[in-house]
Amino acid sequence: MTTTPTTPPNPAHPSAVAADLAPTGTLRASINLGNPVLAQGTPDAPSGITVDLAREIGARLGLPVELLCFDAARKSFQAMADGRADLCFLAVDPAREKEVAFTSPYVVIEGVYAVPRGSAITTVEEVDAPGVRIGVKQGSAYDLFLTRSLAHATVVRGEEGVDVFRTEALEAGAGIRQPMTAYAAAHPEDVRLIEGRFMEIRQAVGTTVDRRPETIAFLRATIEELKTNGFVTASLHHAGQDPTLLAP
Numbered sequence: 001m002t003t004t005p006t007t008p009p010n011p012a013h014p015s016a017v018a019a020d021l022a023p024t025g026t027l028r029a030s031i032n033l034g035n036p037v038l039a040q041g042t043p044d045a046p047s048g049i050t051v052d053l054a055r056e057i058g059a060r061l062g063l064p065v066e067l068l069c070f071d072a073a074r075k076s077f078q079a080m081a082d083g084r085a086d087l088c089f090l091a092v093d094p095a096r097e098k099e100v101a102f103t104s105p106y107v108v109i110e111g112v113y114a115v116p117r118g119s120a121i122t123t124v125e126e127v128d129a130p131g132v133r134i135g136v137k138q139g140s141a142y143d144l145f146l147t148r149s150l151a152h153a154t155v156v157r158g159e160e161g162v163d164v165f166r167t168e169a170l171e172a173g174a175g176i177r178q179p180m181t182a183y184a185a186a187h188p189e190d191v192r193l194i195e196g197r198f199m200e201i202r203q204a205v206g207t208t209v210d211r212r213p214e215t216i217a218f219l220r221a222t223i224e225e226l227k228t229n230g231f232v233t234a235s236l237h238h239a240g241q242d243p244t245l246l247a248p
Contacts (some may be wrong), residue, residue: 027055074139091141135165
């Protein structure tokens with residue numbers, strides 16, 4: 001899907017930034033439809049905060065925008081790593097920072113646990129125990145975080161964390177608060193959420209680390225401006241998401 005800018009390019013940003021960020025002449029943005037807080041809709045008609053940000057960045061640089069849609073963060077990341085995308089919208093993580101230069105976060109969401117209704121587990125800390133298996137979406141921010149930080153529990157990966165949690169009768173499932181809350185509400189007889197979060201998921205804009213410093217500085221300054229001028233808040237509200245997710 002290709003769109004054209006709706007606002008004129010910002011003359012404060014030289015064409016060198018556009019040429020460096022989008023060498024094909026089109027800004028290719030990797031969109032993760034697997035995270036319903038960040039993107040909604042279909043590959044043919046995506047919407048949400050990440051789509052709005054991609055189009056705004058393209059507009060400021062006078063570039064047409066191509067939206068490359070995926071159903072998982074790991075696929076969105078791989079598109080960047082393979083050179084098929086110029087921009088990505090991913091959670092900041094040390095494993096990704098080896099290849100991606102991130103802006104500051106534009107939204108912060110929470111990672112939470114679900115457990116079977118009759119589970120003896122009542123706190124986040126109790127999840128990390130011998131014999132506890134945690135279902136996660138492969139390659140997600142919380143997969144990377146838990147793989148790195150768990151001392152006793154075991155990560156079990158699948159296409160969807162909540163699916164592998166249910167189908168393999170695991171002791172816990174990990175995921176983003178909003179869809180996990182909706183899932184627990186839809187299955188109150190079987191599932192409950194553990195109160196509290198096990199991580200903050202800091203969602204940011206990224207490009208490859210080999211871009212020029214001026215290009216990375218442009219992205220970082222643009223995101224800071226869009227956080228402070230109300231753009232991010234308005235986009236979240238328009239998408240039906242909680243505007244208080246706005247990052248500090």
